[in-house]
Amino acid sequence: MKNVILVVALFLAITIKAQDQKPQVPQIAVTGEGxxxxxxxxxxxxxxxxxxxKDSKEVKTLNDEVVDKVIKYLKKSGIPATDYKTNNVTxxxxxxxxxxxxxxxASQTLSITLKDLSKYDDIMMGLNDAGVNTINGVEFKSSKMEDYERDARKKAMLHAKQKAQDYVSVLGQKVGKxxxxxxxxxxYFPQPMYKGGMMAMAADSAETKETLAVGELEVITNVSVTFALE
Structure with a gap:
């Protein structure tokens, strides 16, 4: 009786395992870039x-005066309060x-979002007059970055699908889902290149100078896709 039960249990186990082992779907894995x-x-x-x-209160007061001048200048220039902020105070x-x-x-740093690049030179000159003496960097952005990122994702998927089709076309197969x-x-956003500095701009405001090279940003999206083959 025990042998019969053992045989039945073994048969059921083999049957269940066979049902679980589904045939592997032919597939291809590729990468795409947009x-x-x-x-x-x-x-x-x-x-x-x-x-x-020599006095902590004195240097802090000097810094506070610069902050006050900078903020008043930014307001006067039409820069919204939401577009500038203090990053660090020491x-x-x-x-x-x-x-x-x-x-x-005493030191302080600020970041200012400039939404009209034609005002760049005027803003930098005004900041210099207000007491700013260091440029820590300029980062370019786009107001439509989300739209460009979406386009890059679509291009990455199309690129991946095209690569898969190139590979399997010689085999007489088709790319599935x-x-x-x-x-x-x-x-990743490349850092811009800019010419001149606070001293260079302050040296001769009457002369027209090209102080900013805007260039281009490149939005890059990478994707890995595994397709079924038909």
Whole structure:
């Protein structure tokens, strides 16, 4: 009786395993890339300023005065309050061992989103006059970046499908539905190149100068796709 039960159990196990082992679907895995070139229409300007002195209250007051001038200038220039913010504020004490004196240094950085690039030179000159003495970088952006990213994704999928069709066309097969899609994209925006600086712009405001090379942004999307074959 036990042998009969054992045989039946073994038969059922084999039957269930056979049902679970479905035939493998022929498939192909490829990658695709989508690129969209974009002319920037916005810039994020990162600027800073610092003051030093023997008294902490004095250097902080000097910094506060610059902040006040910068904010008033930005408001006067029509820059919305939502388009600029303070990134970093520091106040620390340093000691000069040779002179045996201690000093305090206060610094602050701001980022300003400029949505009209034609105002770039005027804004930079005004910031210089307000007391800003450091440019920490300029980052270009587009107000329609989400639309361009969407276009790049579509191009990446079309590129992947075309690659799969190229591979299997010589085999007399066709590309079927997508079985797996993996987004491998990493957001990257090239840094712009700009000419001149605060001192260069302040040197001769009467002379017209080209101080900014906008160039292009390249939105790149990468995708891995596994297609079934028919």
């Amino acid at each position: 690129k969209v070139k974009v002319i920037p229409d916005q810039a994020v300007i990162n600027v800073g300023f610092q003051n030093s002195g 106040l620390y004490k340093s000691y000069d061992y040779e002179k045996k004196k201690q000093n305090f240094q 997508a079985l797996l899609i993996t987004d491998n994209s990493q957001t």
